[in-house]
Amino acid sequence: MFQKLIQAAVAAALAAGLLSAAHASQSCPQHYVSGQAPQIVNEKMARATRELCYNVFGVMHSGITRTPLWSAEHLTAPNLEAAEDLSRENSFHPELDLPAGQRAELADYARSGFDRGHMAPNGDMPDRASQYQSFTLANMVPQDADNNRHIWAGIEQNVRKMVKKEGDLYVLTGPAFIGGELRKVGNVLVPSHLYKAVWSPRKGAGGAWFVANESGARVQTMTIAQLESKIGINLLPSLSTRQKSEMLRLPKPKAGKRRD
């Protein structure tokens, strides 16, 4: 009985989004460096968050923005070889595991002019089931169309090239919400910026791309430490401050073919 009460209390707290940040690293550790999911430093961001686990990526979803805060992948060269064979048909879909009051619906994006921008890209997915999972709206943000199809697609291609060379990379991709006022489509908040962070276990170094969610935006590259301070998330809690400052050489992003 007492145990049931505790379970009910935990469930209620989880529903309110109070405990999810604390439980973050427990559900799908395989997608994260040393099994540790990022830690949300900005407490306002921790409200109404839920961790979602998919076959080859993990998402921390915000019921406030109705977007992911990050999508995490451990990319390996063999998985990317398999990813060459993309499913011919797919479909964007709402994440029904999320409460209706916290999730994005297809209608939120309709007639908005924004693309549904993948955070963990379809082009990284090694099999049909994972490809389908990547089309959940829990993995999407409203992204400027030109940005998504050109600048961002180029960054995604860079990452795949790096993985084929390095053997494997841990990747964290997400939106940043910076500035006093944000744009909103339906019930979904439009991120001001997007980031993609990579960590190479072999080189013991990492780096990140950071770009405004706009057409023709200039891409900045920076260390993991620099990115973390911009976005209010401790992305790689298992690493030391010094490790987070070890800059991995990132190829210059150029407009690429979209595969997401």
Added chain:
Amino acid sequence: MSKKEVKIAFEPYSNEADVLQIGGLTIENRLDRITIDGDIDLTMDQAGLARARELYQLLGAAVARLEAQKALPEHLPAPTIGKADNPFE
């Protein structure tokens, strides 16, 4: 309709869900547009013919749907984008 034609369940402008891959093209269905992104080689072989037919069928369906639309505007009105205070600041 040729028997070799592949039937695709993609009704242009009918939903916000469908995604179709033809060669290197990604085609997304939206209510106010279809988005075709990427590139494709229509090679002078059977594979090229199959892709060309598929694309032709898709574009035919898009043209038919647009032509059937009553009061098709010159251009779509600009989307209405809302504003919100940043909840994280």
